[in-house]
Amino acid sequence: METLQIDDLKFTWLRGGVTHLDGGAMFGVVPKPLWSRKYPSNDNNQIQLRTDPILIQWEGQNILVESGLGNNKMDEKQKRNYGALEESKVDEDLQSLGLTPEDIDYILMTHLHFDHACGLTKQENDGFVSAFPNAKIVSSKIEWDEMRNPNIRSRNTYWKENWEAITNQVIIFEGEWSLGPIRMVHTGGHSDGHSILVIETGEQLLIHMADIMPTHAHQNVLWVLAFDDYPMDSISAKQKWMKIGLEKNAWFLFYHDAIYRAVKWEQDGKKIAATIEREK
Numbered sequence: 001m002e003t004l005q006i007d008d009l010k011f012t013w014l015r016g017g018v019t020h021l022d023g024g025a026m027f028g029v030v031p032k033p034l035w036s037r038k039y040p041s042n043d044n045n046q047i048q049l050r051t052d053p054i055l056i057q058w059e060g061q062n063i064l065v066e067s068g069l070g071n072n073k074m075d076e077k078q079k080r081n082y083g084a085l086e087e088s089k090v091d092e093d094l095q096s097l098g099l100t101p102e103d104i105d106y107i108l109m110t111h112l113h114f115d116h117a118c119g120l121t122k123q124e125n126d127g128f129v130s131a132f133p134n135a136k137i138v139s140s141k142i143e144w145d146e147m148r149n150p151n152i153r154s155r156n157t158y159w160k161e162n163w164e165a166i167t168n169q170v171i172i173f174e175g176e177w178s179l180g181p182i183r184m185v186h187t188g189g190h191s192d193g194h195s196i197l198v199i200e201t202g203e204q205l206l207i208h209m210a211d212i213m214p215t216h217a218h219q220n221v222l223w224v225l226a227f228d229d230y231p232m233d234s235i236s237a238k239q240k241w242m243k244i245g246l247e248k249n250a251w252f253l254f255y256h257d258a259i260y261r262a263v264k265w266e267q268d269g270k271k272i273a274a275t276i277e278r279e280k
Contacts, residue, residue, distance in 0.1 A: 016068020020046035020083025038217035067119030110210035143193025189234030205250040
């Protein structure tokens with residue numbers, strides 16, 4: 001497991017599973033000869049996308065960012081369509097750190113699409129129960145509302161088995177929510193309720209832009225996903241937070257990137273200055 005220690009914050013990437021999605025959909029209108037220079041694809045034009053939660057440990061609290069794919073949520077057709085070749089090993093990784101799912105205090109959900117939210121619940125008998133029964137689960141109000149009442153476009157990604165068992169654990173916010181040095185900021189874009197994480201400690205800044213910048217190859221503010229419901233909002237948010245991050249020499253953290261866990265760019269944004277690589 002890869003880690004990053006910044007002051008009194010420790011970040012550890014857990015193994016939440018993997019998907020393989022169409023590269024064209026993940027890079028929108030960007031031609032393949034351009035994006036394929038930055039991110040590899042397989043023979044089916046799919047790119048590997050991890051679904052790896054970030055464990056933040058701060059002042060004795062265990063905070064999970066996203067929840068992974070979980071286990072036994074997909075049938076064989078879904079596994080094939082989403083290229084889900086590996087399911088979650090979050091419980092095993094927590095155990096290796098001397099923790100259990102009951103030790104998680106907060107789960108910060110940037111949004112609630114299935115590849116981020118399947119790990120929130122688990123099968124028990126004939127139904128689903130909370131996978132992290134003691135955690136407060138934080139989401140923007142807009143996202144939580146759409147999760148429970150999806151529209152014709154979003155209903156394929158907001159699954160009732162991911163929310164029905166956790167309703168009494170959810171904390172919703174409008175605009176911003178904070179816990180110590182960690183802020184969740186609503187941006188919209190990828191989904192109407194999408195949020196990012198902004199973490200400031202001392203002189204250090206870390207930004208997790210979730211699915212408005214799912215991999216390091218999406219650094220260009222115009223490279224947005226065909227999956228985005230509001231692409232111009234994604235572009236606007238990326239413009240704002242990339243500018244701030246580059247000026248402050250920020251670490252950019254990733255949930256989906258199969259190559260890097262975190263990246264720093266040089267101030268002009270053209271070259272990578274530092275990385276934490278994912279162990280293969």
